[in-house]
Amino acid sequence: MKAIDQIYINGEFVSPHGTATFDLISPSSNKRIGSVTLGDETDTQNAIASAKAALKNFSNTSKAERIAYLQAMHDAVLKRRDELIAVMVQEYGAPLQFATMSTDHAISAFPSAIETLKNFDFVRTVGHSKVRLEPLGVVGMITPWNASNGFICSKLATAISAGCTAVIKPSEMSAMQTQLITECLHEAGLPKGVFNIVNGLGEVVGAEITRHKDIAKISFTGSTLVGKTIARAAVDTMKRVTLELGGKSPNILLDDADFEQAIPIAIAAAYMNSGQACIAGTRLLVPEDRLEEVKNLVKSTVAAVKVGAPENEDTNIGPMVSIKQYNRVQDYIKLGMAEGAELLIGGPGKPEGLEAGNFVKPTVFIQVKNNMRIAREEIFGPVLSIITYKTEEEAIEIANDTDYGLQAYVSSSNLERASTVAAQIAAGRVLINQLSHDPLAPFGGFKQSGIGREFGSYGLETYLEPKTILV
Ligand code: NAD
Numbered sequence: 001m002k003a004i005d006q007i008y009i010n011g012e013f014v015s016p017h018g019t020a021t022f023d024l025i026s027p028s029s030n031k032r033i034g035s036v037t038l039g040d041e042t043d044t045q046n047a048i049a050s051a052k053a054a055l056k057n058f059s060n061t062s063k064a065e066r067i068a069y070l071q072a073m074h075d076a077v078l079k080r081r082d083e084l085i086a087v088m089v090q091e092y093g094a095p096l097q098f099a100t101m102s103t104d105h106a107i108s109a110f111p112s113a114i115e116t117l118k119n120f121d122f123v124r125t126v127g128h129s130k131v132r133l134e135p136l137g138v139v140g141m142i143t144p145w146n147a148s149n150g151f152i153c154s155k156l157a158t159a160i161s162a163g164c165t166a167v168i169k170p171s172e173m174s175a176m177q178t179q180l181i182t183e184c185l186h187e188a189g190l191p192k193g194v195f196n197i198v199n200g201l202g203e204v205v206g207a208e209i210t211r212h213k214d215i216a217k218i219s220f221t222g223s224t225l226v227g228k229t230i231a232r233a234a235v236d237t238m239k240r241v242t243l244e245l246g247g248k249s250p251n252i253l254l255d256d257a258d259f260e261q262a263i264p265i266a267i268a269a270a271y272m273n274s275g276q277a278c279i280a281g282t283r284l285l286v287p288e289d290r291l292e293e294v295k296n297l298v299k300s301t302v303a304a305v306k307v308g309a310p311e312n313e314d315t316n317i318g319p320m321v322s323i324k325q326y327n328r329v330q331d332y333i334k335l336g337m338a339e340g341a342e343l344l345i346g347g348p349g350k351p352e353g354l355e356a357g358n359f360v361k362p363t364v365f366i367q368v369k370n371n372m373r374i375a376r377e378e379i380f381g382p383v384l385s386i387i388t389y390k391t392e393e394e395a396i397e398i399a400n401d402t403d404y405g406l407q408a409y410v411s412s413s414n415l416e417r418a419s420t421v422a423a424q425i426a427a428g429r430v431l432i433n434q435l436s437h438d439p440l441a442p443f444g445g446f447k448q449s450g451i452g453r454e455f456g457s458y459g460l461e462t463y464l465e466p467k468t469i470l471v
Pocket of ligand 1: 142143144145146169170171172200201202203205206207210221222223224226227229230243244245246247277278279378380406449450
């Protein structure tokens with residue numbers, strides 16, 4: 001049983017002023033594995049004051065100093081890689097395969113930031129002016145539970161690159177993961193107050209960050225609903241916002257694709273991170289006249305997907321993070337059936353032998369219409385909807401008929417054709433014939449999937465304010 005009863009302010013682990021506690025429950029067994037003492041408004045204000053005091057010196061650091069800090073952070077996080085993976089499996093229920101990849105992404109955020117920083121000009125000549133890109137100030141970072149340390153590392157690495165200081169509020173459900181990453185980052189030896197980490201609830205700590213006048217920008221990753229609340233409140237103090245929100249990503253299987261290759265990729269895209277991924281490809285658009293072929297391949301691929309204990313090396317899908325999330329996914333599966341979609345595989349209830357945890361049967365619906373709620377709303381579990389199309393134009397139309405626009409996928413044996421289709425999809429990132437990530441390229445959403453971009457030079461610019469100087 002792990003009791004997390006400290007938060008991190010001004011370079012030290014301190015007891016919070018807040019006294020409320022939150023139970024940490026294993027998603028695999030639903031047994032209590034720890035508790036976290038939650039910070040309150042006073043703690044948040046203390047963290048903001050500390051970040052504000054640190055800003056004066058930190059905003060004036062040189063590129064070389066920031067690179068040295070990023071390198072120290074990288075080394076400190078890398079040293080505890082195995083523990084970081086293990087705690088993600090234990091607390092969040094991430095399958096070992098995913099936890100390993102996610103932790104490696106978190107670690108690589110620092111070298112990626114260094115590379116970006118080395119090639120970035122903070123002073124530019126535009127017209128007959130000098131433009132200085134200056135640090136925005138104190139940045140509030142609010143993160144979700146589905147890859148907690150990855151978000152903390154990438155946002156913080158960008159803030160350090162920009163010369164900003166930070167107050168971080170992770171999900172209260174990620175407290176054990178947060179504790180470990182905080183210990184790593186503390187070890188890196190940054191100046192006091194440059195980053196502060198406050199455990200707490202969204203409506204308490206998150207709301208205080210959102211309303212406080214000394215926070216210049218919020219970088220938020222989470223649901224579209226909460227993102228809208230933050231954006232509305234942030235405007236009172238004219239905070240800059242970067243919002244990384246939800247998705248309902250389309251995956252277009254063009255008729256010339258190699259289905260034997262494309263279907264396993266489509267299933268992996270739908271079920272990544274146990275389906276709890278903003279970028280999950282949850283709408284598979286297939287040519288109507290090849291549905292039978294698709295059905296057979298999908299069935300055999302999903303039958304081979306392993307649901308089970310997240311610590312097992314061969315597990316593809318672990319438990320949902322909480323009972324609430326499990327129930328939400330179950331409700332959507334029942335809704336899909338009630339809406340008239342047909343179950344191809346999976347369905348309600350838990351897989352046999354996995355009754356103790358929040359395990360879901362990997363589920364695929366066919367006969368889905370794009371106006372059904374299962375095709376429009378983010379389910380955040382291993383549930384795939386297959387939708388048929390008649391022509392390429394119709395496939396693009398269905399792909400774009402969504403409020404979201406985070407990611408899309410296209411499969412084709414003709415790369416030129418796939419690129420032409422990709423160009424017509426309203427999404428922040430389109431993956432052709434593969435699943436991968438580019439840490440230097442911009443990431444973020446069109447439409448209600450967000451505002452702004454993260455990563456690389458595009459991400460760095462959102463932590464800076466341009467100042468034009470005319471002599
Ligand atoms: P959430 O929106 O419920 O919570 C995210 C964070 O916001 C948490 O730290 C929470 O405590 C905080 N919060 C809640 N209410 C708040 C308020 N009123 N003011 C300020 N902060 C508040 O999201 P979640 O359930 O933790 O995560 C799942 C969601 O995150 C999904 O919708 C998913 O698509 C999205 N997500 C998006 C991306 C992306 O990069 N676009 C990545 C991962 C997850």
